[in-house]
Amino acid sequence: MANLAIPRNTLLFIGIIFHVTYIWSIFDIYFTSPLVHGMTPYKVGLSPPARRLVLIVGDGLRADKLFQLHPDEYGISDQQITKAPFLRDIILNHGTFGVSHTRVPTESRPGHVAIIAGFYEDVSAVTKGWKSNPVEFDSVFNQSRHTWSFGSPDILPMFADGASDPDKVETFMYGHESENFAKDAKDLDVWVFDQFAQLLANSSSNFKLYQQLHDDKIVIFLHLLGLDTNGHAYGPHSKEYMDNIKVVDEGISKTVELIEEYYDHDGKTAYIFTADHGMSNRGNHGDGHPDNTRTPIIAWGAGVKKPNKTHPIGHDDFSADWYLDEVQRNDVLQADIAPLMASLIGINYPVNSVGELPLVYLNNTPLFKAQSLFVNAKEISEQYQVKYELKKQTKIMFKPFAPLSNSTHNRKALLGKVQELIDAGQYDSAEATCEVLIQLSLEGLRYLQTYDWLMLRSIVTAGYVGWILYSLKYTLKEHCLPNNSPFKKSDTLSNESVTIAKYINFLAITSLVVLVSILYIQESSATYYTYVMFAVYFCWDDLLGYKIFVESYKLALISRSSFALVGYVIGHILALELFVYSYFERSILSVCFVLAALWPLVMPLNVRSDNKLLLIYWSGSCLASSIFTLMPVEKGEDISLVIYGGILILITGINSMVKSSKYTIEENVGLSMVIVYDTTSKLKEKIGLPVINQYAAWIILVIATATPFFYGFGKQQHYLKRLTTISLAFAPLFVILSISYEVLFYYFLTQTLLLWLEIERKLFSSEHSKQKNEGHRKLEMRDSRISLIFLFFIKVGFFGTGNVASLSSFSLQSV
Structure with missing residues (x-):
């Protein structure tokens, strides 16, 4: 086959464009900010009901898991009981509760930003790992007189660093090493409660601290990461997760009692308990599944309304098994919590907040409510x-x-x-x-935030279409047109073509100058310029090659009938649409595998007769692979399937490498199976991840991934042996990180890929047996089949064991 390399100057241009875009995007992130400067802050002029606010966030807590009743694990009672008796008593007798609905992505950073700052952070912040502040933003903490925050080093610093006064927000954090997914994490929450209690105790000998704690407009923030960690490690249905809810409830109960005693029950403390995001049944979050977007909110104390037991409303099927129908359920959007907190303690509303004050949570005069919403x-x-x-x-x-x-x-x-x-x-x-x-x-x-969408979408679309046409033009010119075509040599262009090229060049330069001028006048983002340059460059170049498309189309009509050509185009469009639909319905991939298993039936007779065993293996491998895209995405742990997959890989590896004296890869696969089995056993026994297993896993990582680069280096290897070495090199990592049928999927997928390669070689040999120089033949329409199958396997590789929201389910404990 011919080499389909893109010209070096074009690749250089693309590289420069993308590097400049990346650098300018970083510039935009760090030197632009949302609407902070030039805005007037507002607050309610009336006396607030609370002097202090206690915000408690149970990281990763699902609403239903907190509110539901559960069987008594000790068998003391035949009736179902709550894991959070204190918070349930608050709901029934002292406060207001509901569901706080979050937005995608359901991650810790954007969730806390929505709660504390009142706005939904742009998804681009994920490029910073949700840990550093891409832009400045205002928050309840920043508007408070003083804030003490306790908890994770992943969350607390972003609000302290963003404060106008560096001394305004104090942080008390444990070390990153404490966030261990291989052991029960409820101790993280116990640490937070203990540290806050110690702060109050220290105030008896620290006059400045005592004064600060007795000021008004102060905030106490308790970030409880244990639920999130245990949810990831054991799942939200696990005993560890449920026990952690009990620990949180007991900790809140003791903390509230401590605060009330410290302030002599002055009735000036407001409490809000909520969560940044939920947790899926698999123990992860990030997507828009309701398990991730529905979190609890419970408010009580100064300025908060008592439960409404007169004709309560708000309940639906979701809350049917909570047995809380006697009190009203008041749902909010996550950003609504920020103005609620600001109203309770009488501080400026965060200037970036888009939350709407939930008046139903307030217990105050009609004037105060109206003024509070007016400020909002x-x-x-x-x-x-x-x-x-x-x-x-x-x-x-x-x-x-x-x-x-x-x-x-x-x-x-x-x-x-x-x-x-x-x-x-x-x-x-x-x-x-x-x-x-x-x-x-x-x-x-x-409307204003999306004002440029039409222009941007048009420019970006033009750039993509231009790049597609450019690639197609280059492929047609270099690998499809006959050697005697006038368009194979640039110096054979006619005077008419040269004249047309000059007009197109003038049009492109003029368009670029006009567009850049408009962007400059409108003070557009720096990245807009790169979008325009990309689009103009490729669209301009495609116009210059319009005759190549015409000649190629004529050549295609000559080589086959127009009916067949139209059939090819329609068939490819349908196949691509089928791939798109598989994003939403994974079973489509199984249908494609079944069709692929039937592919030998339409192959040339000589190929079928000469390669019966190969085609039987192919059909069997395709049918085996089709099973995985029918299996559930949310799968429980089944280490036996991991071991079975490892055994298959081990047998295949030994069989394929039997003539070699080096068994490094096979040994890694065997050792990884031992590590997985031993690690799983230790984790179930709550012993934690053994140190020796950690070192062994890292050694396997280095050796396995380095093997393809060093094994057979400098020697001429058979392509099948080389590809087998590469596929086996990644097998130990799959074995170590998988929790269920992922290893079996990897085995059958790699086998199917290798069989496909062999089939294509057989078809190529059959179709071009009369050609002497097979390595430099022209591309044909039938070669597009290879592209479609390649795209199909790319999709299967990503979504064979998962979906768009979660590409796989590696064991976080092992990681």
Whole structure:
């Protein structure tokens, strides 16, 4: 086959473009910020109900697991009991509860940002590992007089580093080494409770600390990571996870009692308990599954409404087994918690907050509620106004957000109307108008934030289409057109073609100058320039090669009928659409495997007769591989399947390498099976991950991954032996990290790939047996079959044991 390499100058251009884009994107991340500067902070002018707020976040706590009743594990009672008796008593008698609905991605950093800052962080923050602040943002902690935070070093620093005063937010953290997924993690939560108790004890001998703790507008933040760690390690249905809920409940009970005694039961402390995200049945999170997006919220104390037991509403099938129907369930969005906390202690609402104050949680006068929602409306509409002014100053032919751009529905008019209603004592009407202003402001923010989407999508689409056409043009020119084609040599272009090329060059340069000028005037992001350069370069080059497409199309019509050509195109489009649909329904991949198993039936007769055993192996391997994409994504641990897969790989490896005196890979596979079995046993016994197993696993990692580079180095190897070595080299890692049928999947997938390679070679030999120089033949339409099968195997490799949300389920304990 011919070499399909892209010209070096084009690759150089692409490399420069992507490197510049990456560097500029980092520049944008670090030197641009959301709407922090130039915004007016707002707070309620009335006296707040609470002097202090205690925020407790149970990291990774699912709503249903907290609220449900469970069988008594000690057998004392035949009735189901709660794992959180203190919090359940709060729900039934002292506070307000509901479900806090999070957004994707359901990760710790964006969850805490939504709770404490009141806005949903851009997904691009995942590139920073959710640990450092890509941009500045305001928060409840920053607006407080002083905040003490206790917990994980992964969460606490981002709010301390983002504070306007570095001494305002104090952090008390355990070390990273304490976050051990190989042992019960409830001790992390016990550490947090103990450290807070020690802080209160230290205040007796520290006058400054004592004064700070008795100030108003202070926040105490307790971050409890044990639930998340145990959820990852053992799953949310495990005894460890349930016991951790009990530990959290007991810790909160003792902490509340300690606080109330410390402040002489002054009734000025507000408490909020919630979670940053939930936990899937497999013990992970990140996607938008309801198990990950539904978290609990319980509020009680100063300024919080008692449970509503008069005609309670809000319950559905999700809460049917909680047996809490006697009290009202009040759901919120996760960002709504920030303005609630700000209202309770009388601080400025975070200027970036898009949360809507849940009035149903407040126990106060109608005037206070109306004023609180009015401040909420001012703060959100201020964000819209600042964003509006920025866009208006920079955008050419700016089109404002229509619902907030007329005489009756604009920010100033609506704010004035609310103030008039409050002054007249019409608090319900004032709240309704605030709701209208908040919703319009949020819609307007969304409109302004996505103002450039049409332009960006058009430019990016043009760039991708241009790159596709460029690659196709190059392939057609170099590997499809006959050698005597005039388009094989650039110096044979006619005068007409040269003239057309000049016009196209002028058009491309003019377009680039115009687009860059528009971006400059509009003060667009630096990355926009690279999008434009990429699109103009390739679209311009594709126009220059339009005759190549015409000649190639004529050549295709000559080589086969137009009906067959149309059939090829339609068939490929249907196949690609089938691949797209498999993103949503994995069983489609199984159907494709079954069709692949039937492929030998349509092969040439001579290929079938000469390669019967090979084709039988192929069909059997395809049918075996089709089983895995029908199996559930959420699978429990079954180490026996891991061992069976390891044994198959071991037998295949020994058989394929029998003539070699080196058995390093096979030994690694065998040792990895021993490590998996021993590690699993130790973890079940709560002994933890043995140190010797850790070192052995690292040694296997180094040796196995290095083997393909050194084994047979400098020697001429048969391609099958080389590919077998590569596939076997990664097998020990799969064995160590897998928890169920993943190793069996890896075995059958690699076998199917190797068999496919052999079949393609047989077909190639059969179709070109008369050609003497097979290595330099021209590409044909039938070669597109190889591309489709290759794409299919790429998809299977990613989604054979998982889905889009979770590509696999490696054992986090082993990792």
